[in-house]
Amino acid sequence: MDLSALAARLAAHPSIRGKLQIADATRGLGLDAASPGAPGDDAAALPRADRGWDLLAGEGFMPQFVSDDPWFAGWCGVMVNLSDIAAMGGRATALLNAVWAPDAEQAAPLLAGLRDAARAYGVPIVGGHSNLGAPALNIAVSVTGRADRLISSFAARPGDALIAVIDHRGAYRPRFDNWCAALDAPHDRLQGDLALLPELAEAGLVDAGKDISQGGIVGTALMLAECSGCGFQIDIDAIPLPPGADLERWLRSFPSFGFLLSARPAQAAAIQARFKARDICAAVIGTAIDIPRIDLFDATQTVTFWDYRDQPYLGLTKDHAHA
Template structure:
């Protein structure tokens, strides 16, 4: 990729709707007065100390146009993405609850059926929630409770000198017209559960300190959030990034995969982490490096194009103050 093409790609990523939407998180957190809260804000879940272990608590809300266009899949995603948030922090899920609004039972049914199918596939119970089927619009939110051990994977513990690993299940296809890469619906339940459990194994074995679920911002947007929370820079090496056959690099960088994680680890642990994923058929590779500074950039063939400098222009504005002088541990950030 030449310099002009690399800069054009970086420019399109800077303007990404998925990345821009992440700025709303910081604004809402500020309105709620969450600075200095009992747990660090900016992770995939709230990690609540529970003795030597942790309870994990998270929620996902879904775009109205997405729920309206593909209600069954939206219900499935209500379970799936919450479980990915638990896994991203090295945890295992306990249960989920939902809140659904719809104009009558017929409009609610496909959403509920999608949730029920996913809960059965992943082996996680739906234990309650909130229902209102006398409203003019279908809307969905789902929350999850999980548990993790002493070792958490966090957004606050990437360190300069770490390598960046991307683990994404390529065994799927896009669920058009959205940029959702779906590799779960047709997968055997045993595979779904075993693949998600890899993140807990990585945490339990102390192979990595930092990780994030790849979300609507795609790989670059997720990397920006990780870099900001950890007070580091990240270079994403496009030449090392695996891309599914038939998919353009630009679209893949903006994709929300059904199973996708970024991990930061010490170089000596990278081979073991990659091997755990590839041993189960999940694509995984070292795709970049954690650096000093605050720039997140894409690199290719010796060229480099910054996407965002989070010190100059914060995305979420949720980094602990101590990251101004370097990365912080989870305990310091809490």
């Protein structure tokens, strides 16, 4: 395998490069990682007066994705928001949505997907906004949650084990690099799987991580590294693949249940055991380093996928003790 060519193709892919737009938005709003809620994390974490944090997150979708598969887009509006809350070590409490459609008939599958996913995951939809006279179909969903202890994008440390946690019991959806392992799963399993993340945080096993987003494993590792002021060396031979999956596609795929956890090495086995008990793949795929880049390596070569010192990714800054 030509790792240099692989890294170059990944770095040029729209799923990876789309995250560069985050910097445009944060600059326009005058935000950085030191702003309230720590932009750059999976959800805004606001400290409570008593204990713990209130969590807030939201998601919008590409219009083409929504128009191609409106029911699944509605489902994803719930699913991805709940993953953001779990990635922070939290439990979701409520969902709100905004729906645009030309009429009620075209809105129906979108609303059905929202309803079905909210029931599956056991989180109520408590309101939102609707416009049934819009020129096109689209959706945005927000979520609230709570956490007693946080899993943060800003807490990875050099020397950590990088653990990829992905539910392989699924398949790709047509046209997009979305690996879905949720639609046929029992509802109690979906809810119990997400509960693993706050349980790990509360047990003191994990304090750093991120849910695997549209940037896939490599893009998410890059965001986690830049937020934390470290880097990662990723062993591509250590990345488990579902049957029939292609490595390059898998590295940029967005799984329905997928997280990167950066954990102290002594905790890695205990973390993996928790996921194994629920038939979820959790593999150590790399190590955090004190260099601001993501490297990919195998038995014969090491190449740099992205150096965020030369090309910032999220464009957020924060002081780090080890940077």
